Amino acid sequence: MSGIGGISTLADHKRRRIEELTARTSEAGGVSLIRDAGRRLLRNPTAMVGAIIILLFLIIAIFAPLVAPHDPVQRFPELTKDLTVDSIPGATAGHPLGSDPLGRDFASRMIYGARQTLFVGVLATFIGLLFGVVLGAIAGAVGGWLDVLIMRLTDVMLALPSLLLAITLVALASRSTQWTVIIAVAVVNVPIFARLLRGSMLAQRESDHVLAARALGVRRRDIVLRHMLPNSLTAVIVQATLTFAVAILDAAALSFLGLGDPDINRAEWGLMLGVDGVRYFEVRPELAYLPALAIIFVALGFTLLGESMREALDPKNRR
Amino acid sequence: MPLLDVRDLSVVFQRKGAKPFTAVDGVNFTVEPGQTVGLVGESGCGKSVTSLAIMGLLPRRGNKVSGEVRFEDTDLLKLRPQELRDRRGRDIGMIFQDPLSSLNPVLPLGLQVAEVLERHQGRTRQAALREARNLLDAVGIPDPTRRLKEFPHQLSGGMRQRALIAIALACKPRLLIADEPTTALDVTIQAQILTLLKQLVEESGTALVMITHDLGVVAGLCDTVNVLYAGKVVERAERHDLFAEPRHPYTHGLLQSVPRLDVDRGGRLHQIRGSVSDNIPWPEGCAFAPRCDRVNDACIGETVPLEPTFRGGALRCTNPVPQEVPA
Amino acid sequence: MVRVILRRLIQLVVTLIALTTLVFFWLRSLPGGPVDALLGERATPQTRELLTRALGYDQPIWTQYGRFVKNVVTGNFGNSIRTGEPVMDVISRSFPATIELAVAAIIIAIGLGIPLGYIAARYRGRMLDNATIIVTLIGISIPIFFLGYLLKDLLTQNIHIFPPSGRITTGMDNTDVTGFFVLDGLLTREFDATADALWHLVLPAITLATIPLAIIIRITRASVLDVLDEDYIRTADAKGLRNTTIRKRHVLRNALLPVVTTIGLQTGALLAGAVLTEKVYNWGGLGTLITDSISGGRDYPVLQALILLAAVVFIVVNLLVDLSYAVIDPRVRVQ
């Protein structure tokens, strides 16, 4: 039943799922859980695979300038020389993966792609998380009409399928830039994070150590900041890990629909796949395959880690 | 000959990653037809595992079950899963601790009772339901006809437990295993359920294995009592003997820790040091030793055997509680 | 239940009013817009004025809003800027296409998802289980427009097994009764049309089904595993019931509860997936309509209607999920 007369019970179901997840990941809360969750993670091969993929991705992203042979936006005469709209030169000396549709070094663009993709994913996730967490925290800590208001808001947002919401937002944006995309993708996640945090804060509120703290007369602000938030955040972190994957996929989808980041100078995997990859698929399939594989791997990495974190934090799996 | 004869039954949990753990360690006991036998011990002493092992309800993977469980003349452990299924619910019924979680939340009560009858007595749904109604009536559920259509969450705790009993006894089994049937219930209800059980087994001459940590229950119900500790039977005796003169320090300790109105009022309630989980520093020897106040060198080192007592019971102790010299 | 339905309807109305107003003013605040979209490169300034006047954009915004509301209330969303026909016609034409596609996808997702999920759970930890999990994870991680793109390239270009796009072969000249081509074919006994329509449906449906399928598999697996450790399953075992009975009556029935919810959630997600799938396969449905209304020239009248429609569909789906939920879960029913 939809709590306070929600906009839609699917939203409620989503919400319920989120909250039960929260309950699981944060009810026992506390350091001990996190510690032995960590222990269980280290023992879990899938988690490790995920972690390794992500680590690799981060390294490439951070050290792109060192790894990449060239500047990703520079056009090279030796590449433009035999570049035409219907044939794109392949591997040559100094250009291991050959050219992209504009005579730029494809290898370098793939490598810098890690950086841009990370940028988009992280920002989209973080912005969503930030607003979500703030809203959720307010709702959870203050409660009352503010809580009701915020929850109604999230209900409305949950009522539209995520990508559809993103598309609409981009369409309704007066100008299209990389930020339009990032924000569109981010906004979609705000309600999820808000729900999540609120849910787990409520769970926290009833938990023993908070009750104890309250009994000891600790100030409410301190209870929220020192006791409730930290524990609730575990759930949020798990969600964030999963969100990252979704974020880069959505960004790619937007590019494919021609609603993505318009600056094709920017080397971002979603953009490379959604625009050049598709357009020049028959001329040079690698232009699609490589970014696609990269995206799949990274998304997979984050999903693997996220899922196993969730499992690990789930008290049901404690032994 | 006994109805149920359990011979050095052992259950070893082998989970990957963890080292094998012996939950049940060479348990022996018998149940005569119509007799009520108690398995008593603190939680974690392996009594529930024993019952599941008898029913063959332990998951195949990760558990090693050895020994014999003779029901009449067949060894249940040797049966193929399918044959075992045919006996479960027909020859042996079982009642579980938590009546709510033990009933399927999405099926109407009637069906949950009826399906046993359909399965073992090949009745039609209608016939089964009719019988189910009578059963519910028999276990004292008011307005059974209506209840048939209701769902577990619509019943009170006591009702649910009654329903479970009805299910367990539906096919008039010769043996009923009750695993802590009252622990999840309010004290007031507990009494009702116990009397109900008692009455039912007496009427139908069903043998009952009552698994509990509650000596009160035992006192009210059992003919013979087996006290388990750390997966071993440490003392077996007739109910009266056990309560009159516990020999094993552990049994003694248990009885001491039961609040009593008649003796030493105001005196502190006795308690047993530590808990079962204290792991034993020595591989062989008495597992209770670390907590025992009568411990001596003999307890440690070689295994302590379970020796028959002259009163037809049995005892596993090197230094039992002395009994008053019979006058 | 009646109360639930009533509440939904009220919610629906409220949401719609809020949305329409929001959308109306937002769209009016954007640059470009209808005038820009209606005029080609050749428009002279004079024509521009004419048009602005003709569309009443010279009048105060509130007058415009009033007119807009009056129309909407009478179910008139104006005419499409791109094609000039009434928005309602455009939508009611595209709607069946998407429904046809979505239904096909859902059938695949459920038809394969629940069994596979169940099997995976039964063989927990074995090769099969692990394989399923990996595959589903990949299914979730792959950009589905790319998957669709590959399928299309492989099965329509390299090997011509399936048609590359559209809902029916050009020139098939099938009779349009309901707008659901498969159905129409049956109704009018044009079986070749039905076959052809089904034929066109295969690839898009598979593409669209990928994500829901993966998710349904995972949820089913998880929830079956949960149910398997439930006490009532032990009880059922203790009753000596046959394995089949236990699985059908006790395990599956309970395991399906969360799955139903998921399916509900996924139908929502399908709308989003449809946008991508329909673009890949040039499927003349709502998805295509959305993309066209945006990139094909900011067709605001259509966009407005679509946004409202999305809300309606979504709330209706909720209702259905709730009802189905009530059917299989007695605990909900009594509340």
Next chain:
Amino acid sequence: MRASRMQAKRLRTVITAGVIAALTIGAAGCADSDRDSGGDEGKAATGGTFIFAGAGDPKNFDPIFNDDGESFRPIRQMYDTLIEHKPGTAELQGGLAESWSNDPTGKIWTFKLRQGVKFHDGSALDAAAVCANFDRWYNMKGDAAQSQMIYYADVFGGFAGSPDAVYDNCKAQDPATAVVTMKKYKGAFPGAFALTAFSIASPTAMKQYDADKVTQNGDSFAYSAFATEHPTGTGAFTYGGWNKATGEITLNKNPDYFGEKAKVDKLIIKVIKDENTRKQELRAGTVQAIDFPAPADRKALAGEGYKVLDRPAFNILYLGLNQKNPKLKDLRVRQAIAYAINRAQLVQTKGPGGATVADQFMPNTVLGYAPDVQKYDYNLEKAKQLLSEAGATGLTLNFYYPTEVSRPYMPNPQEIFTVLANDLQAAGIKVNGVPRPWNGGFKDDVQQFGKQDLHILGWTGDYNDPGNFVGTFFGREKAEFGDQAMTEMFTAIGKADATVDQAAKKTAWEQVNRDLAAKWLPAVPLWHAPPALVTTKNVEGLVPSPLTNEEFNTVTLTK
């Protein structure tokens, strides 16, 4: 390929079987099929169905209310114009009028009409009918209707009562002679008479389905039954229906067409918006011809034996320079930009097959093309030098480019922008790219408000007249190029456009083009890109038109 299609067929029949099985349950109450003889794939030398894949939905079928190629494609087949273009060229020839003439003032146009021509509704085409059309346009009532007559407003200046209206009256001297009188001469004539928008429609039909009824509804317009269901012209094909669900426009052979009768019985125009999908359908053999193949696919398709037909380039892509920006007001800076751009490389790397570098704003087929204009070949040093002379080093410019659009002259704006920006950066000009959706603000910002410093835009010619190119761009004050009176340029163009004598006209325009390049340089011409058509091997007789208005009556399907 054939084999695999057989395979597909077989699989289909399997499915059909299944369906029929499923049917026995639910086939009780059934609507009856009202279709004619199913999907016939006639492959005879003549007859059969020709399926052409277009790139977008038409708006309606009333010529005068349209201004885009996708609407004109079917209209072309159903209507005729007084004057036509020779197939494959932009030169004029007789259409409904066997011949035409104008008086020395260029104001009075006399059309000798072809005899015995009938509209699809059987009514006769005579001078009265022609005049009825001219009068209808001139006297069109209502903002809604008028606002949709883009071409009319452009060519004929305005409507009844408007001071700058060009049209005066039309007299039917005799049934075979129509005399149209203008208030003033316009260079657009006679070319403009060949515009598809000015096709001659049946007055009877227009009255019957009150063609003039255009009603505003919400943010758009509803058109009359004439425009949507009963288009009636004299063309080689008659209207057969528009299935919007499948995006199929069906046209049937007009057996009593006055000209060369259609070889195929049926013409289906199938709307497929995605260029990639058009190609794939062509390969699948479900369509016989596609318009605007993706430039990247041309080579592949040609290699597979499809016919790639290039239309003679009749368009222009240019880089607009907005003189609202004081820096750009300096000719040297504009020239520097011209030198800084490596057009040869642009055309080679990004130009659609057959594209050529443009050095002026009209293709060489148009009257007044000057071979000897200043060329501005790529010269980085010169560019830098000019910039420093102008004291415009470290210049930063806002470069507006459109997104969500693909035009024949501009298949991929983002790439073109990126290349140009790259070149300008090399010359030391900082470029600040501003992407705007084509209909979501680009046209507004660029043409209405002139917010940009630089922008890319282009044009496809409508008829063979320099005014239609240069005149449209630079003939009057436009925000696009800096809203200021460039008096010299305007007057020069105005004079050239007003010249009636062809020879004088030619020289006048040539001079305009030279000055545009050397003195005014309001924009930098980039390329002429021929849009292509691709057909299957068995399609014969499809003549690509530079104006992208092919007529399909000449098409045959061979085995």
